[in-house]
Amino acid sequence: MIAHLKNIFTDAGNVTQFTGRFFKEVFKRPFEIKELFRQCYNIGYKSVPLVTITGFIMGLVLTLQSRPTLVEFGAESWLPGMVALSLIREIAPVITALICAGKIASGIGAELGSMKVTEQIDAMEVSGINPYKYLVATRILAATLMIPVLVVFADGVGIIGGYVGMNIHSDVSMYRYFSQVFASLEFLDIIPATVKTFFFGFFIGMIGCYKGYTAANGTESVGKAANSAVVAASLTIFIVDMLAVQITDLFF
Known part of the structure; x- marks a missing residue:
């Protein structure tokens, strides 16, 4: 029991130190702008097809599942606003962040884990390159953005x-549908929901990088790094979302 608690506190300290190093390195010159754009392309653009399919199905299924209940109470006109x-x-x-946690955190964990196992990170240090700034800071910042x-x-x-589900x-015209959507939305609906996604991205990148960068020796640790990155990132997303909802209810 004591050894287990010791490991938990040790891991918490290592994660805190790893996170603190990010804030130290990200503002130091030279800035790895080229690598940052490359990671933004890999994390952002290459995730668009998956996010597109997921987003479309979410809207379609939510509309189809909600419509019978609203029709029963004669409130079908509320459907566009409710869905939005x-x-x-x-x-x-939340769903997009979870999808990205599965794709991005596992990819980062496996990539950095394989570089750690094959001693590529050690070779970068010997060559005078700062591997943390080049490999970790750029990926965390790209995921956050x-x-x-x-x-x-x-x-x-x-x-x-x-709209397709309705x-x-x-038969609802596009103008009427989107008029009802925008009439139901306010800035206070959009801003808190958008702000918390920056934290989702930060923790997805941070956890994926930490698990990969600190992977143990041996090829088996690469798979463990990728798997544990997904589990930890997904759990963190739920915790951050719970805190964000409480803060939003408190102040808004």
């Missing part, structure tokens, strides 16, 4: 999916 609010406030940010963009994109695609059982 549900997607933007909670469903799209790209996850909110992907979530906003998923919001838009999900609302379009809701027109399966009824």
Whole structure:
């Protein structure tokens, strides 16, 4: 029991030190701008097809599942606003972040883990290159910047999916649908939901990098790093979302 608690506190200290090093390195010259853009491309652009499919299905399924209940109470006209609010406030940010945690955190963990196992990181240090700044800081910053963009994109695609879902059982013009959507939205619905996605992206990148960068020797540790990165990132997303909801209710 004592040894288990000791390992927990040791891991917590290592993660804190690893995170503190990011804030120290990210503002130091030279800036790895080229590598940052490359990681933004890998994390952001290459995730667009998956996010598009996920967002469209979220909007479509939410509309189809909610419509019978609203029709029963004669409130079908509320459907566009309800779908938009549900997607933007909670469903799209969390589901998109979980999808990205599975794709991005595991990819980063496996990539850095394999570089650690094959001693490429050690070779960079010997060559006078700062591997943390080049490999870790750029990936964390790229994930922090790209996850909110992907979530906003998923919001838009999900609302379009809701429009398609409404027109399966009824005939609603696009102008009327989007008028009801925008009439139901306020800035206070959008801003808190967008702000928390920056934290989602930060923790996805941080956990993926930490698990890969600190992987043990041996090829078996690469798979463990990727798997544990997904589990830890997904759990952290739920915790951050819970805290964000409490703070939003408290101040807004």
